[in-house]
Amino acid sequence: MEQSELDSLQKAYLQDTLTEAQAQRLAQLRAQGPVLDEKLAFEYDLGKAIALNERKRLKVKLEALEERPKSWRESKSFLAMAASLALLLLTSLLWYLSSNVGAGRDTFEQYYEAYPNTVVSISRSADTNDDIEQIAFAAYDAGDYSRAISALKKLASRSDVPKYHFFLGQAYLAEKEYSAAYGQFKSVMVQGGDFTLESKWYIALLFTRESPEAAIPYLTEIARNKGYKAHEAEELLDFCLKELVRNKGYSVEEAEELRNLLE
Known part of the structure; x- marks a missing residue:
């Protein structure tokens, strides 16, 4: 499938303008790829949250301006303040885009x-x-x-223990079988218990390869917990928010508001 086709389908989905044929095609793709399905769901909710927050913010600003005398709104001081604000936003945007942590797969x-x-002590006779x-x-x-992978698949099928799914996901990840790894980490999250936070970290890391914006909720939770990979999550969260500005058309202000909403 061409990337242009996927981009077109995603845009139509997020704008609620899918044709019947497009809806059927997208349903097929979402069924084949859980990562795409989660990415679309996140972007849809993200768009609604930002739009709602933006409407509230603009309403407050407009109400504040309406309370000002007309002469003040037309004064030189008002125009100078508006120009200064625009310059500040432009400067912030340039800094935000230039201070890049890295990109996607890198x-x-x-x-x-x-x-x-960290879970099984290996005996000397392990191979025999x-x-x-x-x-x-x-x-x-x-x-x-x-x-x-072969042995862990047998263990996971016999006993639905989080550690087997987690390390099976790790083995898949080492073999660059990313979709299979995602499925195992997601299974650990559904079960809860051991390795849940660690699985969220690796899912977030997987998302940074192709869809950094979908990693944001996971990274926010990890950073908030102040435990496993919290510092790295903060760094990656900055990267993902910059990707929203760079590739998704969000303003710096919207990206920061999103971070505040999630926190």
Whole structure:
């Protein structure tokens, strides 16, 4: 599928102007890719939230201006203030765009690191015994991710334990099977419990590759928790907000308002 077709479908979806044929095509794509489905849902909610907040903000400003005498609104001081504000916004925009953390896939590579095995102690006989958990995590520790995936899939199918899904996601991620990794991390989130916050971090990291705006809710929650990867989440959150300005047509002010809304 051409990127131009996807962009056209996304634009029509967000503007509520999909034709019947476009709606059917988009439904097919969303069913095939959970990342696209979540991205569209986030952008739709984001647009509504910003539009509502913008209407409220403009209403307050207009009401404040209406309370001023007409002569004041036409005065030189008012015009000078408006010009200064415009210059300030332009300067802020230029700074916002120039201070880039990185872009998309480069950012992913910058922040990605495999999660170490912290759950299973490996015995010396791991390669010779029949303990599938030992085999799975010995392979994971050795960087034999193909073998680890095979064993972890068996473990995850037998017992719906978060650690198996999480490390299966890690193995998929190491093998660059990003969609499969996303599915495993999402499964951990649905279950709750161990590795939930860590899974949110890796999902956010996956989103930075193609759809940084969809990572924003995850990064906001991680940063708010002040625990695992909180500092890195703050840095990536700045990057994602800049991407909204750079690629999605949002103003600096709208991006900052979004951050305030989420916090």
